[in-house]
Amino acid sequence: MTTRAPQGRTRPGAADLQVGRPGVVWALPAALFFGLFALLPMVLVLVLSFTQWSGLGSPEFVGTENWSRLLDDPVMLKSIGLSLVLTALGVVTQTPVAMLLGVWAAGHQWNRAVLSAIFFVPLLLSAAAVSVLWRAVLDPNFGVPAQMEWLFGDGNLFGNQSTAIAVLVFVSLWQFTPLHALIYQGAAKAVPPMLYEAAEIDGAGRVRSFFAITLPQLRNTMITSVILMVVGGLTTFDTVLILTNGGPGTDTTITAFYMYQKAFRGFDFGLASAIAVVLVVAATAISLVMVRLSGYDKMRSELEGV
């Protein structure tokens, strides 16, 4: 454990100064940047959520009107549920596929290296390009559904809530699995081979090795990957905008998209700011809970005793 901090020091601050550790000044540029472009706008958005403003003239204070409108807004409540459903489905579908692919790609055979390079192609495409591509592939009259009526029926994938959500989940799966597979691949490569050798001597097969060695060794990686998926899921926007436009009706209008609609289509910046505040609070709460539950904040190495 070479990285472990030296023990038994009484005044770590003084020692830091002696070895020339960076002081507060070093953090200033990043702190200023963060304050100016993240904290200040957040505070102003909170202020704006108590006003009515269309972008013309000055914002007009209306007290808690936006907030009471939001509480009574069925679309808003529905959008929160939809965001959570989409996020959960994203985690549930992407995690197993990414893990299996990543572990498989961690092998040293040359064909695996070639195939993984191909699998990672979707990573190079922007979300907008991916959405446009799938929109064309899934056209009901001229795309894949027209050729596979036994599976897709009349091909009205974007006309029903369940199929529209399925398309969004599938496209995210297609697009983001490579990223997470890459993370798992790196972690799986770091598992010491001696663990597998020992298991083999004990008579464990491949499946047993995976569950007894690989999976526990990937625990911290899984937490990292799931947090990335949750954050990505809650802020999904471009795929919804291009693939479903929030429809049919409001059936795929997730919270982030609803905020966009109110702000930049309806020019109701007060209400949109209130939605933004809800989004910030919800995302912060969820990630805090996840960090606590998973013990990410006091994460320890899985290699103790090796």
Place this chain on the structure above:
Amino acid sequence: MNTRTRKSLTAAAVASALVLPLAACSSGDSGGSSRPENEIHVMVYGDATNKVEQQMVDTFNKTSDVKVVLDTIPGADYQQKLQTIIDTNAAPDVFFNWGGGSIEPFVDADLLLPLDDFIAEDPQLQDAFLPAVFNSAVIDGTPYGIPMRGTQPVMLFHNKQVLADAGIEAPQTWDELLAAVETLKAQGVTPIALGGADQWPTLMWYQYAFDRVAGPELFEKALAGEPDVWDSAESHEALDKLSALIDAGAFGTNFDSVKFTDGGSPALLRTGKAAFELMGSWNYSTHYDVDPAWTDANLGYTAFPAVDGGKGDAANITGNTNNFYSVLADTRYPDAVRDFLTLMYSDEFVEAQLAIGNLPTTTNTEQFLDQAASPEYAAFQFDLVKDAPHFQMSWDQAFPPAAGTPLKIAVQQFFSGQIDADGFIAAMKSLPASR
């Protein structure tokens, strides 16, 4: 200084928080004095028509000491950009818009110049334009816009070959349309192509159904702040007519997954999988770009069918009446702006627009129609617009922007059966009021 600083800060907050660029950073006094000397800025929607706009600017600048500068804004960002800068020092003197609801919030904020004085000085600024078009930029009896591009009426297009194979003619009445739907279904053809995922093509069906059944007055009242008209007997009748058409299978079952904008619904018409499509006049060039020979031989077009016993005149049309130039109230050179606007009814303007396939809405357009890219089509459209007692602009543009999204959502939900007539009426009644 305080209000202005606060406004800049809030503007910056919204922009950076919602991650969209913002071009407004203002300080100092607003008003004519801070505008550039000897310059008029004209802001337009960036697309292929800009070359005509540039030509008009060049023509004007040849003889004027005050020079016009054309600022083109990439199309998709236009409305946001305009909303952001119109109340700042960076505001243009003259700007492109869609008339109606698109400028109403600016009129309410006293930002726009009423054009009465210009028209008093040069009556041609009103008289040289077709009234049905000019009127869609008149707000509460005061004109605020001069037509500056082409008109785009919505027509019922058809595939001539498919109709001939089915042995039917293009329908003149609603009942003939219903009969055609039955015949075409029996032939295994989707009667009507509809890009429902775009939502606005679906809206066109409501605009015509309500106009033919109830006349233009119903929508005008709704717009003027009488939402109860949505619950009238005529409104119910129009919705019943649409329901009957949907239930008859006129649009097939998967229209909510089809778009016009990605070429999906035009391809249905062109390949003969569908027989009709209700669409704006740009549909002609959409097909012509893909297959000129097919378009010349097989693309048919008629006015929307009449409804027997309906209150609306069968010659009424809907669509985009035109685009307009509106003028900021604090422009520094109003006289130069007025002179620039007079070019919008000049022969040079009409010829340049026709040459790129647009149909201007000036009274002198008629004498140049034989110069159009497709004279027969241009003449049909021009007569349609000229003879229309009423030209209804698209509902989503007649209402202010805040109503656009809820309106289109209700339109889509009623067509796909998610809400019934009562649900649609409730949604329309709760649209953000016009004023």
